[in-house]
Amino acid sequence: MRQSYTPSIPELQSFTACARLGTTTLAAGHLNLTQSAVSRSLATLEDRLGVALFNRVRKRLVLSPAGHAFLDKAEAILAQLDDASVGVMAFGGRTSILRIAALPSFVRSWLIPRLPGFTAIAPDISLDISARLDPVDFIRDPVDLAIMRKTHQPTGSTAEIILPENLVVVASPALLKGASNLSDTDLLNLPLLQQSTRPTLWLDWFRDGDADPRRALRGARLDHFDMVIDAAIAGLGVGIVPHVIARQSLDRGTLVLASGRKFETGDAYALILPDGQEPSAEVRLFRDWLRAAVRR
Structure with a gap:
């Protein structure tokens, strides 16, 4: 031996x-x-x-x-x-574990505030949620499901649309000083916060106008939409973010819409499951709860 x-x-x-x-x-x-x-x-x-x-x-x-x-x-x-x-000790006393990979800003702004509703109906399921920006590999990654943008759907998986992605332009009330529904020219005169993992969002926003792309790409760069939201609240500039992620701040009044129009990216947030296997009882329960939460 x-x-x-x-x-x-x-x-x-x-x-x-x-x-x-x-x-x-x-x-x-x-x-x-x-x-x-x-x-x-x-x-x-x-x-x-x-x-x-x-x-x-x-x-x-x-x-x-x-x-x-x-x-x-x-x-x-x-x-x-x-x-x-x-990590294993954290699941003590629970009979099941549901492992979720999801976009960090979506988790923070939309999913977590609603999760008490899921834990109320599934107290024996322990959640293991990891933040992911890249597509999930269900063969390599130990996750049961993913909540990502539809364009992140990997091969060997199925995707169910949750919410369409609509972008809005937001800023702190102090930065706008009472102004609203700004024109593209007005926006270009303000600092534009850049999302470094999706660097063309402002170019897409100004696509149909005659804005100088060099001006559209100037501004502080931040990794996540959460950081863009926080920077906009702090008055560092104007952010372009998914409405679903900005909604809490808009409802609280810490942010306001700087433009009256929305921009549909053609993408959507999706529940992504691996192909070739029957979803577990935990996954089916979460899927049904998620569908109901979206309808509400």
Whole structure:
């Protein structure tokens, strides 16, 4: 049988503790082990790898070149194990897990405010929601469903339209100073906030006019629509954002419409499911709840 060269968790813990603390005695106290147990783990690890990880200098352990090379990787492995353990512990007491990948701004502005309605009817389902800007690969990514733009639908999946994407132009009331329904010329005289992952939105807005594209592309660049919303509220400029994401701020009055027209991108937010398998009971329940939430 082939010999295993994979270190055990106690060996990695002893190694990283000794590397940081400098002696087996201090490492033993940190790990709540005996000094002899830590020493044995180090000896076993060095024998397993066939390399000295420490130089013994005046009763202190000093990392060898091999030890330096190994330390970051060993700590990363232990950190990943800790993260995995904590993640699993978060689902304690729940019978099911529903893993969702979704656009971050849509999650924050539309989905999360409505999720108490889902948890009320599905208290035993634990939600694991991750923010994604890129299309999901259902073979590689451990998710049950995705809520993305329809154009992000990957191959091997089906998409159900949730909401069409309509863009609106918003700004803080203080920036507009009581003005409303600005013309394109007026807009171009204000700072235009740019969304860096969709950099052509302002060009699309001004497409039918004679605006200088160089002016349309000037302004602070931000990664997410949430950041554009926050920047507009702060008075940094005018944002062009999906109405569904701006709606809360518009209802609160922290933002107002700077233009009376909307721009339909032809895209839409969609519920995306993998092909080739029957949706689980959890996915079906969420899908039905989502449909009802959209109708409301």
